[in-house]
Amino acid sequence: MEDASRGRFFGPDNDRALAVEVLYETTAVRLVLDEEGAVAGIEARDRAGMLSRLDAPAVVLASGGFEGDSEMMARYIGFDLPTVSRGGAHNRGEGIQMALDVGARPIGQWNQFHPLPADPRTAGAASGLMTFAAVMETVPYSLMVNNSGDRFMDEGATSMDYLYDLVGRAVQRQPSQTGYAVFDSKAMTLPHYRKAVLRDKVFEPYQADTVEGLATLIGVDGEALTATVASYNAAVPQDDAQFDAMRLDGLSTDRLTPPKSNWARSLDTPPFYCYPVTCSNVFTMGGIGTDHTARVVDMDGIPIPGLYAAGEMTGIYRDKYVGATAVLRGLVFGRLAGYNAVDHSFNQARP
Secondary structure, three states: OEEOOOOEEEOOOOOOOOEEEOOOOEEEEEEEEOOOOOEEEEEEEEOOOOEEEEEOOOEEEOOOOOOOOHHHHHHHHOOOOOEOEOHHHHOOOHHHHHHHHOOEOEEEEEEEEEEEEEOHHHOOOOOOEOOOHHHHOOHHHOEEEOOOOOEOOOOOOOOHHHHHHHHHHHHHOOHHHEEEEEEEOOHHHOOOHHHHHOOOOOOOOEEEOOHHHHHHHHOOOHHHHHHHHHHHHHHOOOOOOOOOOOOOOOOOOOOOOOOOOOOOOOOOOOOEEEEEEEEEEEEEEEEEOEOOOOEEEEOOOOEEEEEEEOHHHOOOOEOEOOOOHHHHHHHHHHHHHHHHHHHHHHHHHOO
């Protein structure tokens, strides 16, 4: 039950019932260790700038990565990116740094992040989440071009669960971290396409009756984009009977650089459409090491007594991220961290 006036939550009636006080607008800034190197609490700073010490035999760190901190992004990644969610902008690496300061082992790939292509028009959207489903459901059946109207990647390189990573990284390398997914009206007739893009669509794609007209709308040179589309159309198979939007269909271009390995059919049926695309940051891949019980470990792999961690800040990924595994990891190790931190606290309290 909740006592809203005091911001406290009370557990069930058993031998481990606890009163939990929530401190809003308060940021943990430092871990406090006792003389034996075990956790003794934290120091925190409130909205007024006042520091206070909160004593506790166990601390759980679950404050995300450092995607919301421009300095850490520049130091470890080399550039900054918009976060795909509003919450991600508040993941500034404080928890990671606190753990490192007491000797926690850094793990994961600190110079990498999980990219996601998104519609730049939705940055700061009221929903708190940039539009990405509409973009990614479109990219395989489009041409990806940059500000110069040139293609820069294989839009049909692989299946959707890996393609979004390739698209995000490719767009990030373009001028202004911007690309455009150009497609025609045939995409609108794909099975379930309209339903798929409605999942998170905020803005309609740009639309024009001609490729040159579309180029004018998105600020790309019309002659260049028209030439790109013509070159692509000349390289696609004349017979697209094997086209299958639901699988890797092998319908590929001939002698085109870069190639399109699947779903290569002509872009010639007006009206023509375009989604602008940028690279957003879901989470960073560098973090602190834990064992199988969510205890934070030091450089020698020895648990730091009373310190637990879960979620994005326990970086374990390298190069690739498989969709939804971060959610599962957060669920499993979040439960382990909470349970074991409480267990540790009660054991410390016993005479």
